[in-house]
Each structure stands twice: as C-alpha cells, then as structure tokens.
Amino acid sequence: xxxxxxxxxxxxxxEILKGINLSIKPGELHAxxxxxxxxxSTLSNVISGRDGYTITKGSITWYGQDLLKLSPEDxxxxxxxxxxxxxxxxxxxxxxxxxxxxxxxxxxxxxxxELDSMDFISLIKTKIKEVKLDExxxxxxxxxxxxxxxxxxxxxxxxxxxxxxxxxxxxxxSGLDIDALKIxxxxxxxxxxxQRGFLVITHYQRILNYMDPDRIxxxxxxKIVKSGGRNLALKLEQQGYGWLDExxxx
Amino acid sequence: xxxxxxxSAITKHYQRxxxxxxxxSNGSLTAWRRAALDQFxxxxxxxxxxxxxxNLNLGPISGEYFVATPAPELDLFNxxxxxxxxxxxxxxxxxxxxxxxLSDLSQLSDEVKINSLTYLLKTDPKQxxxxxxxxxxxxxxxxDRLNAAFFNSGVKxxxxxxxxxxxxxxxxxxxxxxxxxxVFHLRNLINIGxxxxxxxxxxxxxxxxxxxxxxVVTDVVVEENGGFECTKIQAETPSGNQLSNTILNQQTDxxxxxxxxxxxxxxxxxxxxxxxxxxxAHGDLNGLYLGRxxxxxxxxxxxxxxxxxxxxxxxxxxxxxxxxxxxxxGKIIVQPDAQKTNANQINRNLLLSDKAxxxxxxxxxxxxxxxxxxxxxxxxxxxxxxxxxxxxRGISTAEAQALMVNGFANEVLETISDDAxxxxxxxxxxxxxxxxxxxx
Ligand SMILES: Nc1ncnc2c1ncn2[C@@H]1O[C@H](COP(=O)(O)OP(=O)(O)OP(=O)(O)O)[C@@H](O)[C@H]1O
Ligand SMILES: [Mg+2]
Numbered sequence: 001x002x003x004x005x006x007x008x009x010x011x012x013x014x015e016i017l018k019g020i021n022l023s024i025k026p027g028e029l030h031a032x033x034x035x036x037x038x039x040x041s042t043l044s045n046v047i048s049g050r051d052g053y054t055i056t057k058g059s060i061t062w063y064g065q066d067l068l069k070l071s072p073e074d075x076x077x078x079x080x081x082x083x084x085x086x087x088x089x090x091x092x093x094x095x096x097x098x099x100x101x102x103x104x105x106x107x108x109x110x111x112x113x114e115l116d117s118m119d120f121i122s123l124i125k126t127k128i129k130e131v132k133l134d135e136x137x138x139x140x141x142x143x144x145x146x147x148x149x150x151x152x153x154x155x156x157x158x159x160x161x162x163x164x165x166x167x168x169x170x171x172x173x174s175g176l177d178i179d180a181l182k183i184x185x186x187x188x189x190x191x192x193x194x195q196r197g198f199l200v201i202t203h204y205q206r207i208l209n210y211m212d213p214d215r216i217x218x219x220x221x222x223k224i225v226k227s228g229g230r231n232l233a234l235k236l237e238q239q240g241y242g243w244l245d246e247x248x249x250x
Numbered sequence: 251x252x253x254x255x256x257x258s259a260i261t262k263h264y265q266r267x268x269x270x271x272x273x274x275s276n277g278s279l280t281a282w283r284r285a286a287l288d289q290f291x292x293x294x295x296x297x298x299x300x301x302x303x304x305n306l307n308l309g310p311i312s313g314e315y316f317v318a319t320p321a322p323e324l325d326l327f328n329x330x331x332x333x334x335x336x337x338x339x340x341x342x343x344x345x346x347x348x349x350x351x352l353s354d355l356s357q358l359s360d361e362v363k364i365n366s367l368t369y370l371l372k373t374d375p376k377q378x379x380x381x382x383x384x385x386x387x388x389x390x391x392x393x394d395r396l397n398a399a400f401f402n403s404g405v406k407x408x409x410x411x412x413x414x415x416x417x418x419x420x421x422x423x424x425x426x427x428x429x430x431x432x433v434f435h436l437r438n439l440i441n442i443g444x445x446x447x448x449x450x451x452x453x454x455x456x457x458x459x460x461x462x463x464x465x466v467v468t469d470v471v472v473e474e475n476g477g478f479e480c481t482k483i484q485a486e487t488p489s490g491n492q493l494s495n496t497i498l499n500q501q502t503d504x505x506x507x508x509x510x511x512x513x514x515x516x517x518x519x520x521x522x523x524x525x526x527x528x529x530x531a532h533g534d535l536n537g538l539y540l541g542r543x544x545x546x547x548x549x550x551x552x553x554x555x556x557x558x559x560x561x562x563x564x565x566x567x568x569x570x571x572x573x574x575x576x577x578x579x580g581k582i583i584v585q586p587d588a589q590k591t592n593a594n595q596i597n598r599n600l601l602l603s604d605k606a607x608x609x610x611x612x613x614x615x616x617x618x619x620x621x622x623x624x625x626x627x628x629x630x631x632x633x634x635x636x637x638x639x640x641x642x643r644g645i646s647t648a649e650a651q652a653l654m655v656n657g658f659a660n661e662v663l664e665t666i667s668d669d670a671x672x673x674x675x676x677x678x679x680x681x682x683x684x685x686x687x688x689x690x
Contacts, residue, residue, distance in 0.1 A: 048642050049641075049642070050638050071641070071647075072638060072641040072642050073642075073643075073645060073646050073647070075642075076642055076643055076644035077644045081642075081643075082642055084639065087639070088633075090653075090654070092656070092657030092658055093653055093654070093656070093660075097653075098640070098643075098653070102640075102644050102645055105643075105645045105649065106644040158643065162643065162644070
C-alpha cells in the first residue's frame with residue numbers, strides 16, 4: 001500500500017532522514033525502534049504531510065500515486081492515520097464535535113452521506129467502550145486536562161472511528177500503565193484485518209509481545225540499519241543499540 | 251487619513267443643536283443638561299494624547315457633524331428581518347425610538363416597571379431627572395456629558411426587591427440611519443431591588459451603509475443581595491460607530507456577570523466601570539471582541555474595589571483579522587479600605603492577519619496590603635501544531651481554522667448562564683467567522 005524509496009528529509013538545511021526504504025503491504029504490521037532523535041517521528045510526520053520538512057530526495061507512493069503531492073487532510077481521507085506521540089490539547093473545542101467533524105469530512109471526501117448527530121452519537125458510544133474511556137470524555141474539550149494515558153486512548157478512539165487503511169502509531173505505548181497498554185494493544189489487534197497496514201513506533205518490545213509484528217526495523221541516525229523478525233526486538237531490549245552503530249556508520 | 255479636528259467648530263455645532271432641541275425648555279433636567287453641555291464645551295472632544303484615549307483615532311466621530319434625528323417614519327421598521335429570532339419579553343428600538351409594533355412585553359411580570367425614556371421624558375420628566383441626578387456621578391468623559399445633554403431615548407427598568415423568579419428581558423436597538431451622520435444618544439437606567447435577579451440581553455444591530463454614531467450610557471445599580479447578568483452584543487455596520495459608557499454599581503453581597511461581545515463597527519469604544527461598593531459583592535467581567543476590515547474596537551474597563559471582601563474576575567478575548575485594531579485597557583483599583591480583595595484579570599488575543607494589531611495594557615493600582623490580584627495577557631496566532639492535528643484527521647484548513655477560532659471564543663461564551671442566550675451568541679460568532687470566508 002505504501003512504498004517509501006530512498007527518502008531524504010531536511011529541516012532547515014539539516015538532514016534528518018538519510019535514505020529511508022520501507023514498504024508496507026495490506027495486512028502487515030511493521031514496527032520501528034530506535035534511539036531518541038533518530039528520526040522516527042520525522043518519518044511519521046512526513047508521511048502525514050506536516051509542513052516544515054524539505055524532501056531533498058526520494059519518494060513515497062500510496063497505492064501507486066505520489067503521496068507527497070497530497071495535503072494532510074487529503075492523505076487522511078485517503079486512509080492514512082497518525083496517532084501522535086504528543087497529542088495536541090485544543091481548549092474550547094468539544095471532543096465529540098471534533099470527532100464528528102473529522103468523520104464527516106472523510107465521508108464527504110469519499111462521496112458518502114454524512115452522519116447526523118444522533119447516528120454519530122450512537123456510533124461513537126460503541127467505539128468509546130472499546131478503548132474503555134468514560135463517555136464524559138466526549139463532552140470535554142479535545143485532550144484538555146486528559147492524563148497522558150487518556151490522551152493516547154483518545155488517539156486510538158480516533159483511529160477506530162475513522163477506520164484508516166494505514167495506521168501509524170507514534171509511541172502510543174509510551175507512558176501507559178499495564179492495563180492501558182493492554183487496552184491499546186487490544187484496540188489495535190481487534191482492528192487488524194487483511195486490508196489494513198500498521199506502522200508502530202515504540203521503544204519497548206513489551207507492546208510487540210501483544211501485537212505479533214511482521215517486521216521490525218531499527219532506525220539509527222536517519223537510516224534503517226537493520227530489519228528482522230520478533231527476535232530482533234528481544235535482542236535490542238537485552239543489548240541496546242550499540243552493536244548496530246557500526247552498521248549505521250557505513 | 252484622519253482629518254484635522256476643529257474642536258471649537260464641533261462644540262459650536264453641538265451648542266446649536268442644543269438650542270434647536272432644548273432651547274425652549276426649562277426645569278431641573280434642562281439645567282442639568284445645560285451644565286453637562288457646558289462641561290463638554292469646556293473640554294471638547296478627547297485627544298489621543300490623553301491617557302484614557304491613547305492609541306485611539308477618534309477621526310470617525312469627530313470629523314463629521316453628527317445630527318440628532320426626529321422619530322423615524324413607520325415604514326423604516328417595517329420589513330425588518332430578524333436573522334436571530336428575538337425572544338420575549340423584548341423591547342425593540344429603531345433609531346433610538348421605542349417601537350411597540352416589534353416589541354412584546356406580554357410575558358413580563360407586572361411587578362417589573364419598564365418604560366421607554368422617550369415616553370417618560372414626555373410624561374414624567376421629574377422621574378427622569380430624579381434618576382439621572384441621583385445616579386450619575388461627576389463624569390469626566392466628554393461623550394458621557396454629550397449624552398447627558400442630548401439623550402432622548404433608552405429604557406428605564408426597575409425591579410422591585412425580593413422577586414422570587416429571575417426576570418429576563420431582551421433589548422434590541424436597531425440603527426438604520428436615514429441620512430449620513432446621524433447620532434443617537436441612548437440612556438438606560440436600571441435598578442435591581444435587593445434579592446432580585448435581572449438577566450438582560452442588550453443587542454445593537456446596525457443596518458445599511460450610512461455613517462452613524464450611537465452614544466450609549468448605561469447606569470445600573472444592583473442592590474443588596476441582588477443579581478445582574480448582562481449580555482451585550484454590539485453588531486454595528488462597518489460604517490457605524492458606538493461609544494458606550496456603562497457604570498455598574500454593586501451593593502453588599504450582590505453578584506454581577508457581564509459579557510460584552512463586540513463585532514464589527516468602524517469605531518467601538520466601551521468604557522465599563524464596575525464599582526464594588528458593598529462588602530461581599532462579586533463581579534465577573536467578560537468580553538469578546540471580533541474585528542476585521544478596518545474595525546477599531548477599544549475596551550476600557552475599570553474595576554473599583556472600594557470596600558473589603560469583594561471579588562472580581564475579568565476575562566477579555568479578542569480575535570482580529572485583516573486590518574482590524576483593538577485596544578484593551580484593564581484597570582483594577584484596590585482602595586485602602588478594600589482588604590481581602592481578590593481580583594484577577596486575563597486578556598488573550600488571537601491575530602489572524604499580520605496587519606491586525608492589538609494594544610493591551612493592564613493597570614493595577616493597589617493601595618491595600620492584604621489582597622490577591624493577578625493579571626496576564628497574551629497575543630498570538632493560530633497554533634500550527636493544532637492546525638496540523640485537525641488536518642491530519644481529514645478536516646480542511648478552513649474548517650479547522652473555524653473550529654479553532656470558535657474554540658478560542660468558547661471559553662468566554664461558555665460563561666453565559668442562559669441556554670438560549672448562549673446559543674444566540676454562539677451562532678452570531680460562527681456567522682461572523684463564516685462571513686469572512688465568503689468575502690475573501
Ligand atoms: N522542527 C525541528 N527543528 C529542528 N530540528 C528538529 C525539528 N524537529 C525534529 N528535529 C530534530 O530531528 C531529529 C529527529 O527527531 P525525531 O522527533 O524524528 O526523533 P525521534 O526518533 O522521534 O525521537 P524520540 O524517540 O525522542 O521521539 C532530532 O535531532 C530533532 O532534534
Ligand atoms: Mg518521536
């Protein structure tokens with residue numbers, strides 16, 4: 001579904017991504033691990049279309065078309081979703097209203113009829129049960145006063161409501177207690193199907209225990225220096241990234 | 251752009267107007283009016299060199315000779331179409347004149363005394379004289395003096411003490427000038443008896459393209475244990491001006507909550523004085539100002555803590571687009587006696603264009619030692635992280651901006667207690683924002 005080829009990205013003349021190659025097929029779950037500052041969030045942001053980045057080389061194609069030409073909102077409507085590492089607080093904007101605006105914007109894009117308030121409320125009430133958030137979170141301002149774990153669950157709520165084809169989860173497991181971690185992992189697992197792809201960014205192999213990834217990639221200094229199966233995550237957990245530094249220096 | 255102002259010509263103009271309108275009257279009210287005019291003549295119009303009028307270009311209302319107008323013809327207020335459904339009980343004024351055809355007082359309790367000032371000036375000028383002479387402290391504001399000399403309209407509301415149910419009244423002032431440079435001097439006199447509660451919606455709607463000037467004075471007394479909630483909506487036209495002087499006096503254990511929503515207007519200047527005169531009084535002072543085109547919106551608020559144990563909370567927010575300009579000047583005085591005062595003030599501004607400007611100036615004058623006072627102000631643009639967050643969910647840039655702007659305004663609008671009033675204002679504010687998209 002998504003094909004990233006030799007992607008080079010700079011921020012203000014500083015090269016952050018230095019030739020990323022990554023291809024995700026429908027049904028696959030890929031994980032990216034790597035040190036702080038290695039460029040993981042930069043990659044997710046570039047896929048989602050955030051501005052401020054200069055693509056100096058390479059390409060991203062989405063079902064064969066040039067993804068980099070699309071606006072962030074069109075990418076979302078095409079089925080790309082990013083769970084933010086740091087979800088934004090939006091005071092004064094009601095969470096339910098926000099979810100409905102997003103949901104209906106995507107339906108409009110696809111030429112589908114919008115849901116009215118009544119129908120949307122019943123939809124969102126079933127969804128919010130899956131992430132075990134109280135319904136009162138729908139009436140609060142978006143992420144306003146939410147705890148770290150509640151914000152992450154609100155991201156998962158958006159994911160399962162918007163039903164993207166590709167879900168990028170940028171450290172959705174960071175800062176979660178064990179129960180919340182299970183809720184998030186279950187949310188993802190229930191959501192997996194043969195048409196849907198996942199890119200899960202994490203520092204911990206713990207969440208991967210629940211998720212059964214197809215492929216694990218290690219990013220060091222803007223490059224994917226190693227890819228492998230489940231065992232790679234275990235080895236990283238035990239040995240850290242030091243043994244890969246040589247590969248990165250090449 | 252500003253014409254040079256010939257102050258003496260303007261004072262002569264108003265003196266001639268006074269002779270034309272009141273030259274043949276006498277009595278205590280006329281004497282009082284004449285004294286006010288003399289003070290105005292002595293001071294002239296304020297200049298932007300004066301502290302209280304800094305940064306404000308009074309050009310729009312000092313370069314022209316504004317003329318008082320006779321009562322409008324009936325056809326002026328036929329076919330007025332109300333976009334925002336008015337509620338009852340309501341009083342509707344067109345060009346300063348009470349119009350029974352559009353008003354509806356049928357649901358108002360008989361205990362509430364309510365009269366148009368035009369009517370009272372004709373039938374019982376002594377009552378008006380008593381009210382204004384008793385209430386109005388010496389004012390140094392030239393527009394206040396001008397209003398004293400000329401007011402011929404407005405409303406007088408008296409709530410008796412200890413009404414069980416709160417009273418809700420909507421006042422609608424429609425300005426639809428019949429020729430350029432008309433001025434309307436309105437005065438509202440409100441007295442809330444002890445233990446009673448008045449919820450007032452005060453709505454100014456400008457229509458047409460002509461240049462006009464609304465000069466409004468509002469005088470409110472909230473007696474012991476009384477309550478007052480006022481939502482004032484100023485929606486003047488891009489060529490309409492409003493100067494508004496409000497004095498809100500609060501006695502022991504009274505509560506007030508006032509919200510001033512200013513949208514559009516060539517020049518809108520609000521002076522709002524909240525005087526906490528009785529212990530245990532609490533006042534909330536909220537404002538939302540929305541400017542675009544070349545709108546100039548100036549809010550000068552003064553909260554005067556005169557006695558101990560009073561609290562006040564002030565929240566003013568502004569959204570400014572295109573070439574709009576706003577001034578927020580928030581002064582808090584804590585007098586030597588006013589121990590245990592708790593006062594806080596917040597002013598936040600959102601600039602939607604790089605040509606929009608805001609001057610914000612908090613002033614604290616604290617002469618007591620055992621007090622809690624705080625103030626803060628911020629001015630910024632729409633947050634780019636938030637915009638990206640919304641767009642990454644599929645929401646278009648325009649819709650995302652509208653969501654954010656409404657969200658910014660909501661913090662103020664959520665303070666309105668009454669559901670219907672809150673909905674009215676929220677709709678007006680969303681419309682204000684949507685209109686922009688149509689224009690640009
Ligand atoms: N707006 C920016 N301006 C300058 N440098 C930036 C900017 N955004 C990111 N960087 C830099 O790019 C590098 C990669 O950052 P990125 O956020 O992608 O790392 P990460 O792998 O997600 O790290 P973490 O594990 O801490 O989340 C870092 O060195 C960071 O400081
Ligand atoms: Mg990151």
